[in-house]
Every structure is written in structure tokens, then in C-alpha cells.
Amino acid sequence: MFQIIGIVLLFALVFGSYVxxxxxxxxxxxxxxHEMMAIGGAGVAAYLISNSTSxxxxxxGGLAKAFAGPKWKRADYKDLLSLLFQLTKTMKSKGVIALESHIEKPAESTIFQKYPKVLKDHFATDFICDTLRMMTMNLEDPHQIEDAMEKQLEKHHHEALGTPHALQNLADALPALGIVAAVLGVIKTMGSITEPPEILGGMIxxxxxxxxxxxxxxxxxxxxxxxxLKSIVDEEGAxxxxxxxVLVAHLHGNAAQISVEIGRGDIPSAAQPSFIEMEEALQAAPTEA
Incomplete structure (x- = not known):
């Protein structure tokens, strides 16, 4: 909404002041x-030349996201923490065997199915399952698992920033492309130097x-x-x-509720549920039979 308002103000104030x-x-x-054909065409061509297919x-989709905002809302963060709470609690209270069915086929898991939006995000689901799978393989060095997770996060974030970086590069190129179009206009004007001043003025x-x-x-x-778009990607990365x-805190031996509280502290302030809200959400979360 504010992006649309900003664009309206941009055109109204710039061209309004001109009038x-x-x-x-x-x-x-x-x-x-003619100018838009030169600038826009050159910009699109440069964008095609400089960027990968992905x-x-x-x-x-990135431009649509810039208007729609981050896909993760306050309720989604509570769902994520509730999901992690149930997974870590199951692992701690019932053991690795009870967890295997949930992480091997998350789409069929009774725990994951309670949180369809998280389950639909392939990276989030794979990230959770792969990490828990490492834990079940007796890879118990918290620092080693944390490093492996950090590398996955960096890779995913780097790839997600591809579109905002490409758009920023286009923005950096547009003033120079505008100069190219202007120079072509000057060349055209110089070719008509014998025309009267009023015609030359219009051409310039x-x-x-x-x-x-x-x-x-x-x-x-x-x-x-x-x-x-970059700020949205950064926020979604949180x-x-x-x-x-949460999973590293669990690996350090913390209780499931303590691990969740540590994760709650990383939620962006605007979407962060309070301690009481999170406690109520965990109490209301369905438990495994």
C-alpha cells in the first residue's frame, strides 16, 4: 500500500512542480x-545479458513481493516455533526413533501437517529435516552442526538476493543509459543545425x-x-x-520450551509475539498421541 502511495506522490510532485x-x-x-524505447530497451537488454535464468x-515475482511485503506474518512465526517445539520435545522425550517418521516424510507427518504454510516452504522444511537428521546420526558436536546450518543459510540468502542485486545494478545503469539517449538526441540536433532556433530548442x-x-x-x-525487495529478503531470512x-539450543541440551524462547528472541520486533502469547500457543498446540 505505501509503495503505491509513494509512486503516486512521486509522479504527482515531480511533474506537478514541472507544470x-x-x-x-x-x-x-x-x-x-523514442527516449523510452532507447532507455527501456537498453535497460531490458542489459538485464537479460547480465543475469542468470533463475x-x-x-x-x-520479486517485484510483486516488493508491493506485497514479507510472506511471513506474526502467526507464521508462532507456528514455526510451535512446530520446532513439538519436534524437539518429541526427540527429547520419545527418542530418535519416534522422530524419524516425521523428518523422513514431512508431507505425511502429523506434526508438520498442522502447519501447512511452513510445510509448503521447501527450504524451511528441508532445513529442519536435514538438521534433525544430522542429529540422529550421532553428529553431536553443536559447533559442527551450527557451521553446517550457517553455510546453508548463507547459500540460500545469497541466492535470494539475486533479484534485488540485479534490480539495483539496473538502477545504477539507467542514468548512463539516459545520457546515451540524450547524446543521440544531441547528434540528431546537430544534424539539423540550420533549422530556426525554435525548432532547435524543441529538439534539444x-x-x-x-x-x-x-x-x-x-x-x-x-x-x-x-x-x-532487499529489506524483505533480509526480513524473510530471519x-x-x-x-x-532453536535447533542449536536444543543440541546444547536445553529444554524444548527454553530452546523456543531463544528462537523467539530472533524474531523481528514488529512480528515478535510476547512471552505470554508464545506460552499460550505452545499450550494450545496439539500433542502427539
């Missing part, structure tokens, strides 16, 4: 199609539209969207960091 100061839209509208496929003004568009698109639209915190 109030006596500017005429005819010059911009006349040059806009980044290209995720671009539209049209050429400068290219510089304006490049800077406007870079710092008004693409750059802010890239920054917004969701997976909680998994690491």
Missing part, C-alpha cells in the same frame, strides 16, 4: 516514446528528456524497489535463522 513552474508536457510527450524468472529539449528519464527511473522507481537458533 507549476511553467513547463509544457508537449515536449516530454513528443520525446517520450534471476530472470524470479524478477516479476527532447534530447534532455532522455537524461531526465534515466535519472528519474533509477532513483525514483527501480532503485527504491530494489532496496525494498525466519530461517530462528530454525538454527
Amino acid at each position: 507549476i513552474s511553467g513547463g509544457k508536457f508537449e515536449v516530454i510527450l513528443h520525446a517520450l516514446p 534471476v530472470l524468472k524470479s524478477t516479476f 529539449g527532447g534530447a534532455l528528456v532522455g537524461t531526465f528519464l534515466g535519472v528519474f527511473l533509477a532513483y525514483g522507481l527501480v532503485g527504491p524497489l530494489a532496496a525494498r 525466519f530461517y535463522k530462528i530454525i538454527q537458533s
Whole structure:
């Protein structure tokens, strides 16, 4: 919502100030199609050249996410902690054998099925199951498991940042592409140097539209969207960091509820449930028969 409001304000204030100061839209509208073809076309071409197939496929989804916001909400964090609580409690009270059926086929697990949104996230599910599987293999060095988890998190986060980095690179390139379009307009103007001043003035003004568009698109639209998407990816990364915190705390011998409380501390403040809320959620969580 705020992103849409920001875009409306951007266009209203920039072009409103232009009109109030006596500017005429005819010059911009006349040059806009050609300048946008040069700048936008060059930008899209550069984006295709510089990025991998996976980044290209995720671009539209990333732009949609920049408007929709992080997918993990307050209730999802409570669900994640409740899931981890039940898994670690099962492992501690019933042993490794009782846990194997849940981590080998999580889609069929009665514990995972209670939290469909977490189960639907393949990385979160695999991350939990792979880590618990390492624990069941008697790999009991907490630091070794923590290092393995850290590497997985870094890899996933690096890949998730591919789209915002690509958009930021595009934003950095747009002002220069605007200059390219403007230079072409100047070349065209110089080829018509014998025309009267009023015609030359219009041609020069049209050429400068290219510089304006490049800077406007870079710092008004693409750059802010890239920054917004990066902040969302960082916030969503905290969701997976909680998994690491809880499971490492469990590996250090803490009780399931203590491990969950350690993980609760890593939740972003805006979505963090209180201690009482989390305690009520754990009490309300269904228990295994």
C-alpha cells in the first residue's frame, strides 16, 4: 500500500512542480516514446545479458513481493516455533526413533501437517529435516552442526538476493543509459543545425528528456524497489535463522520450551509475539498421541 502511495506522490510532485513552474508536457510527450524505447530497451537488454535464468524468472515475482511485503506474518512465526517445539520435545522425550517418521516424510507427518504454510516452504522444511537428521546420526558436536546450518543459510540468502542485486545494478545503469539517449538526441540536433532556433530548442529539449528519464527511473522507481525487495529478503531470512537458533539450543541440551524462547528472541520486533502469547500457543498446540 505505501509503495503505491509513494509512486503516486512521486509522479504527482515531480511533474506537478514541472507544470507549476511553467513547463509544457508537449515536449516530454513528443520525446517520450523514442527516449523510452532507447532507455527501456537498453535497460531490458542489459538485464537479460547480465543475469542468470533463475534471476530472470524470479524478477516479476520479486517485484510483486516488493508491493506485497514479507510472506511471513506474526502467526507464521508462532507456528514455526510451535512446530520446532513439538519436534524437539518429541526427540527429547520419545527418542530418535519416534522422530524419524516425521523428518523422513514431512508431507505425511502429523506434526508438520498442522502447519501447512511452513510445510509448503521447501527450504524451511528441508532445513529442519536435514538438521534433525544430522542429529540422529550421532553428529553431536553443536559447533559442527551450527557451521553446517550457517553455510546453508548463507547459500540460500545469497541466492535470494539475486533479484534485488540485479534490480539495483539496473538502477545504477539507467542514468548512463539516459545520457546515451540524450547524446543521440544531441547528434540528431546537430544534424539539423540550420533549422530556426525554435525548432532547435524543441529538439534539444527532447534530447534532455532522455537524461531526465534515466535519472528519474533509477532513483525514483527501480532503485527504491530494489532496496525494498532487499529489506524483505533480509526480513524473510530471519525466519530461517530462528530454525538454527532453536535447533542449536536444543543440541546444547536445553529444554524444548527454553530452546523456543531463544528462537523467539530472533524474531523481528514488529512480528515478535510476547512471552505470554508464545506460552499460550505452545499450550494450545496439539500433542502427539
